[in-house]
Amino acid sequence: MKAIRCVAPGGLDHLTHTDIPDAPDPGPGEIRVRLRASSLNFHDYGIAAGIMPTEDGRIPMADGAGEVEAAGDGAPFAVGDHVVSTFFPDWADGPPPIADFSTTPGDGVDGYAREYVTRPARYFTKAPEGWSHQEAATITTAGLTAWRALVVDGGLKAGDDVLVLGTGGVSIYALQIARAMGARVFATSSSDDKRARLEELGATATVNYRTTENWGAEIARLSGGGVDHVIEVGGPATLAQSIQACRIGGHMALIGVLTGRSGEIPTAAMMAKHQRLQGLIVGSHAMQRDMVRGMEVTGIRPAIDRTFALAELADAFRHEESGAHFGKICVSI
Incomplete structure (x- = not known):
């Protein structure tokens, strides 16, 4: 499958569109997601541009939305469900338990600039009903x-x-x-x-x-x-x-x-x-579930400025650099 990697010494010119091994079948409590979209945030830009240090070869992007392709035993999602990633996968509810980005996709662990991912189901919540994958991908961080x-x-x-x-x-x-x-x-x-x-x-x-x-x-x-x-x-x-x-x-x-x-x-x-x-930095699973419900009830839809293809991720970040955007910049995967 295709993915983007941040290659040393970092910087937008060193974002590499490459092939990586396919995502494995999900085990108990896991899901395999066909990722369809991501969206850009300043934190992602810091990683991609080499401003914030990360591991060589890191797959960037904290935001990921798509549909469940396979579900392991005990996973709370079914095949075909539309899901959206969480910024702090291990923060379920209550006070913040973490003060760094060691578990954040696209920083401490590989992110969602790829076609498929197999992860514990707690990495995701359901997406708002009726939203496109690009719209759903804007929830995770912003x-x-x-x-x-x-x-x-x-x-x-x-x-x-x-x-x-x-x-x-x-x-x-x-x-x-x-x-x-x-x-x-x-x-x-x-x-x-x-x-x-x-x-x-x-x-x-x-x-x-x-x-x-x-x-x-x-x-x-x-x-x-x-x-x-x-x-x-x-x-x-x-x-x-x-x-x-x-x-x-x-x-x-x-x-x-x-x-x-x-x-x-x-x-x-x-x-x-x-x-x-x-x-504050983003929030918990419980907050995200509440927000999803809030978006469904109020009818809010995010403002999307422009969408780029995955292979154009560096150009998407350059558009973010320009400051010309209004609302979210998305990536179609």
Whole structure:
């Protein structure tokens, strides 16, 4: 079968489209999945581009969706079921049991840039009913991150105000979830064309962060005193503005490292506003099952920017690098 491997010394030019042995028959509690789609995340980019170290020859991609081709004894899926992968296969429920990526597909173990995989059934949940494989593949990382930030950690309720930064997969998912649950959404982007698209998706107001230097104060003004939740995907270069945009006693979900992995934080400003800064990385099986049900009930469908073939994975990452995308970039397998 075909697969993509990350070959030393790393980098997009060293992603190799190659043949690997076929996936074995599933044993007890295992399933063999014919993978049909994956989707790109910043973490996957870090691995593929050689920014984040991994084992030579690693098969990348944390997100995988497809149909069950064979099921071992005791597996909770049947042949033909549509399934989607989990980011932390061993985190079933409860508090996070892991603080690294040692079990994450595409990082600590081989991922889903391949045609077939045989894995324990706990590596997957069912996909939302009626979704395409490309749509389902967006849940594993971006979708569940937005769901946990708002619903699980944030306790989102109707009437809340939410700020999303930019137009990547997590931010667009957060906008859609918040709107479906009766919240107002404010958003930032450097593109006026993308701002118009954000407003078409239901954003109450948007701010161009390049032309409005103090965009945090502007979001606070537009929202009438500050938002209840910030989906903070930027990191050190945006956190100070997010603190300004967030209300007294508000919640900031620290998700991304798009502007770096460390930096100066105005802790006094956050303390003075009694704010809660919650770090998170994706979520558990139980959270993903709840999200799947939530997507089915609300009718949300993910925003997919563009789909590439598996052999074009390097080009897909270059498209992600460009920042031209709106929502998720997918790979058809």
